[in-house]
Amino acid sequence: xxxxxxxxxxxxxxxxxxxxxxxxxxxxxxxxxxxxxxxxxxxxxxxxxxxxxxxxxxxxxxxxxxxxxxxxxxxxxxxxxxxxxxxxxxxxxxxxxxxxxxxxxxxxxxxxxxxxxxxxxxxxxxxxxxxxxxxxxxxxxxxxxxxxxxxxxxxxxxxxxxxxxxxxxxxxxxxxxxxxxxxxxxxxxxxxxxxxxxxxxxxxxxxxxxxxxxxxxxxxxxxxxxxxxxxxxx
Numbered sequence: 001x002x003x004x005x006x007x008x009x010x011x012x013x014x015x016x017x018x019x020x021x022x023x024x025x026x027x028x029x030x031x032x033x034x035x036x037x038x039x040x041x042x043x044x045x046x047x048x049x050x051x052x053x054x055x056x057x058x059x060x061x062x063x064x065x066x067x068x069x070x071x072x073x074x075x076x077x078x079x080x081x082x083x084x085x086x087x088x089x090x091x092x093x094x095x096x097x098x099x100x101x102x103x104x105x106x107x108x109x110x111x112x113x114x115x116x117x118x119x120x121x122x123x124x125x126x127x128x129x130x131x132x133x134x135x136x137x138x139x140x141x142x143x144x145x146x147x148x149x150x151x152x153x154x155x156x157x158x159x160x161x162x163x164x165x166x167x168x169x170x171x172x173x174x175x176x177x178x179x180x181x182x183x184x185x186x187x188x189x190x191x192x193x194x195x196x197x198x199x200x201x202x203x204x205x206x207x208x209x210x211x212x213x214x215x216x217x218x219x220x221x222x223x224x225x226x227x228x229x230x231x232x233x234x
Contacts, residue, residue, distance in 0.1 A: 001188060001207055001233045004127060006180045008201075009154075010191030011133035011141050014211050015116055016148060018109045028052075030105035031074065031098040040083045040094070050077045065169035067160040070136045074098040103137060112148050119227040124153040126234075132176045132189075134160040134167050134196070155179075167196040173204055190230075194221065209233060 009015055022030075028051040032044055041047040054076040058068040074095035078084050084091050123129060131154055135141045141159045145151040156179050160166035163175060177184050184205035191197025191211060198208045198221055209230070210223035217223065224230060 003186055004188045004207065004234065005182045005186040006128045006130065006188070007123060008130050008132050008176055008180075008187055008189045008206070010193065010197050011131050011144070012135070013192045014190065014197075015120075015131070015150060016110050016112055016144050018106075019111060020109075022106075022109075027070070027102065031070075031102035033101075033105075035098055035101040037089075037094055037097060040081055047077075050080075065165050065167075067134070067164060067166045068136065069138065069161055070102060071095060071099050074102075099137075103140070107144065107147070110144055110148070112150065113227070115227040117149075119230055120150065120153050123230070123234075128180065128182075129154050130176060130180060131157045131159075132167065132172060133158070136161055138162060167193075168200040170200070170204070173201060173206075177204070177206075188234075194219075 012018070013021070025048060028048045029044065031051070032038060032041075032047045038044075038047075041050065051073060054073040057076060058072055062068045075091065078091040078094040078098070081091070081094075084094050120129075131141065131145075133141050138161050140161075142151070142157055145154065145157065156176075158172065158176050158179065160172060163172050165171050167173070177187065180187060185207070187201075187206045188209060189197055189201035189206045190209045192213075194210060194217060198210050201208050208222065210217060210221045211225075212223045213225055215225065222233070224233070
């Protein structure tokens with residue numbers, strides 16, 4: 001690695017992991033189970049079908065990598081639910097409860113690997129650090145960084161739900177480069193997704209490292225399996 005002044009990190013599955021990694025169905029289940037609103041749908045299968053319909057609707061509406069939120073999905077579901085429309089609970093209140101329940105399950109599963117905790121302080125002493133991440137809940141990444149004790153290491157946090165577009169849209173990377181106030185060639189991007197964190201950053205001139213803890217990827221990309229290997233490259 002040459003003349004690095006700034007390191008950009010993806011967040012989820014790079015700095016912060018989940019155990020176990022969720023499936024798409026898990027996201028719906030975490031909102032539904034324990035929400036106290038289960039009675040508003042015939043069963044979980046019906047809830048999941050409604051969740052998927054809301055997701056597809058937003059995907060169609062928010063083309064060109066515009067970000068939608070989990071709150072948006074639950075708001076659509078609750079706004080169309082006849083039991084909510086005719087009951088005492090307002091759709092907005094029901095959607096808020098589903099979102100809170102989802103986040104409770106999500107945050108509970110988050111953790112930081114020991115090698116991340118060990119290496120980050122040294123990196124922060126030598127380089128400026130930033131985060132460029134996709135996430136569908138406002139303030140969610142910031143909350144996780146704070147509660148996991150990582151927030152102080154980063155000069156800025158750029159998240160898709162606040163910015164409005166998600167990786168790999170070029171605008172979110174260009175905004176991060178602008179925030180760094182260095183040349184793209186002086187930035188190292190580290191993440192676990194080949195396209196979002198390697199291919200597109202490289203196309204903009206950044207240097208890259210793929211975090212591949214489970215040796216899933218083959219190819220010519222420079223990669224590490226733990227944060228401790230960063231010393232070899234830096």
